Amino acid sequence: xxxxxxxxxxxxxxxxxxxxxxxxxxxxxxxxxxxxxxxxxxxxxxxxxxxxxxxxxxxxxxxxxxxxxxxxxxxxxxxxxxxxxxxxxxxxxxxxxxxxxxxxxxxxxxxxxxxx
Amino acid sequence: xxxxxxxxxxxxxxxxxxxxxxxxxxxxxxxxxxxxxxxxxxxxxxxxxxxxxxxxxxxxxxxxxxxxxxxxxxxxxxxxxxxxxxxxxxxxxxxxxxxxxxxxxxxxxxxxxx
Numbered sequence: 001x002x003x004x005x006x007x008x009x010x011x012x013x014x015x016x017x018x019x020x021x022x023x024x025x026x027x028x029x030x031x032x033x034x035x036x037x038x039x040x041x042x043x044x045x046x047x048x049x050x051x052x053x054x055x056x057x058x059x060x061x062x063x064x065x066x067x068x069x070x071x072x073x074x075x076x077x078x079x080x081x082x083x084x085x086x087x088x089x090x091x092x093x094x095x096x097x098x099x100x101x102x103x104x105x106x107x108x109x110x111x112x113x114x115x116x
Numbered sequence: 117x118x119x120x121x122x123x124x125x126x127x128x129x130x131x132x133x134x135x136x137x138x139x140x141x142x143x144x145x146x147x148x149x150x151x152x153x154x155x156x157x158x159x160x161x162x163x164x165x166x167x168x169x170x171x172x173x174x175x176x177x178x179x180x181x182x183x184x185x186x187x188x189x190x191x192x193x194x195x196x197x198x199x200x201x202x203x204x205x206x207x208x209x210x211x212x213x214x215x216x217x218x219x220x221x222x223x224x225x226x227x228x229x230x
Binding site: 004041044045091104108 | 218
């Protein structure tokens with residue numbers, strides 16, 4: 001079974017440029033998460049989707065970040081414009097469904113963003 | 117709000133020696149607790165989880181962890197470390213919804229010496 005797929009794996013851009021990350025969750029997983037992991041830190045949740053609905057985006061900096069999950073499958077996270085402080089690893093995860101109990105999150109390998 | 121503290125930024129252990137990684141959590145009720153491992157260039161992989169019941173939980177790759185409510189701890193242990201265990205280890209706490217809202221610690225990097 002294929003895991004969570006993310007692309008690109010690495011991205012280097014100049015500040016003020018736009019950037020987008022793509023995530024393909026495990027087939028059949030209704031819940032999708034985007035995390036940001038700063039250097040030397042643990043992942044922090046940015047947004048969680050239940051199917052195509054964003055149900056928790058309280059940590060998403062909405063002035064420059066946006067996300068979408070059309071048709072409740074693949075998802076794209078966008079930053080426009082990027083700032084130096086956005087340099088981090090962006091992780092995507094998916095689970096069968098959110099809710100109480102044993103709904104393990106499976107993580108992708110992440111996209112490492114460097115903003116110059 | 118829940119929080120997690122991993123007091124050791126990095127630990128070096130000799131191959132074959134035992135390992136214990138510390139994790140302390142803060143949460144107002146019975147927490148859901150997790151340990152993840154992250155190898156370079158890889159996503160996070162779940163090692164084990166505690167939801168309820170037996171406070172000593174077994175995970176993959178020979179790891180185990182013990183939930184101690186009185187100490188607000190969930191330390192990870194392995195009796196004999198292998199070189200392939202070198203990685204970053206993250207403790208995480210979930211609220212009453214389990215996996216739904218994970219808060220991670222800052223991680224402990226494990227180095228394994230020959």
